[in-house]
Amino acid sequence: MTKVGVLGAGSWGTALANVAAENGHEVALWTHRPEQAEVINAEHKNPKYLGDNELHAGLWATGDMTQAVDKADIILSVVPTGATRGVAKQLADVLADLDQQVILVAATKGLEPHTYKRVSEILEEEVPASSRNGLAVIAGPSHAEGVVKHDPTLITAVSENLKVAEALQHALTNSNFRVYTGDDIVGAEIGAALKNVIAIAAGALEGLGYDSNAKAALFTRGLAEISRLGQGFGANPVTFMGLSGVGDLFVTATSVHSRNYRAGLQLGQGHTLDEIVENMGMVIEGISTTKVAYELSQKKHVAMPITESIYKVLYEGLDIKLAIQELMDRPVQQEGK
Structure with a gap:
């Protein structure tokens, strides 16, 4: 039997802990x-x-x-991105005191403000290699509400070390929760983080009353933006056609279970950003990720017009209808550009 420690008792952390417990593992869920x-x-x-x-x-x-x-074989970090570094520092001290090595897994979908670090990079920086048996990421289309209700769910466990990814696969896979393996950590994390930006835009379209034509355009061109930025960091473009790319984008940008989608919906209905944050009562990763993604696109000179528009709406007060019109009025070009 494997012992699994899960850090963060929000919806996703709890759902992952529940999967591991259903699989017969010893599971401890940490909350502050x-x-x-x-x-x-x-x-x-x-x-x-x-x-x-x-x-x-x-x-x-x-x-x-x-x-x-204590005595955990696998530790899943599922705290919000903004809290990851602080919790990782605490974890590093605990593991040092226990003289223990673990497989450490990033299960949060976001990018750290100011540093632009992916969650796995934060964990790698803060938890010494001497305390790690491996480092991995899990991502994919997986709302916590569906997981605990046993909806068929597919995710991917990603690590540069296939044996580490397979250890996660074996620990979490069951008849309702299927885990694939992969090795493109950069692509998985970029896709998982940036789909939250597109999900805000998708919710805004719904709030404004737009139909499927607009949503299809957003998904397609939004995925192109995600892929362009990911490739700028060395990601494999094929990754964005998989579970952590188009799969995660679809579920996050279409479901009422998505906080980012619901935030966008309220945005399209005329609510201010402050009202949206207060109404949600939980972390909306896409808000901070929008700023990080926009700043990264400027530094990398990667064209991301949808992300730029959402940034201007959230941080510069641009009217959402005007933002859409500006996107539609951009000069025409070849689709692959």
Whole structure:
């Protein structure tokens, strides 16, 4: 039996912990809020994030990180991107005290503001190699709500070391949750992060009342932008045709379970950014990722007109209808450019 430690008891962290528990592994779910751990252990539910969905009785939550990771074989980092570095520093100290090595997995979809680092890069910087048996990323079309309801779900486990990816595959795969393996960490993380930007735009189109023509155009050209930026960092373009690319983009940009989609929906309905953040009550990764992606596109000289438009709407107050019109009025060109 494998011990799996999951850091972060939001919706996705809880769902991943539940999958591991259903597979018969020893699972500890860490939260920085002890009262949340008490509710999960007593009720086998995480009401704030997953409503009345029942969790496996073998899933145990704790506010003590040492208890969560002690003797763990695999640790999944599922805290928001902005909190990842601080939690990783704490984890590094705990692992050093325990004199323990683990497979460390980035399961958060975002890019760090200011540094532009991917989540796996943050973990690699903060948790010494002496405490790691391997480093991996998991990504793909996987809303937590669907996972806990046992909707058929496919994701990819990505590592430069195939054996590490296969260890994750074996730990998490079951009849409802299928895990593929891959080796393009850069592509997987870029796709997973940037689809949140396009999801905001997709929600805005819905809020404005646009139909399928506009949405199809957005998905297609949005994926082209993601691929262009990813290739600028050495990603394999084929990755963006897979689960962590078009798969994740589709589910995030079409589902009411997506916070980014819902944020865009409210944006299209005329709500301000402050109102949207207050209404959501949870982290909306796409808001900060939009700024990071825009700044990266400027530094890399990569054309990302949709991302630039969403940036201007969110950070410069550009009217969303005007932003769409400006995109439609751009000079025409070949599709592959």
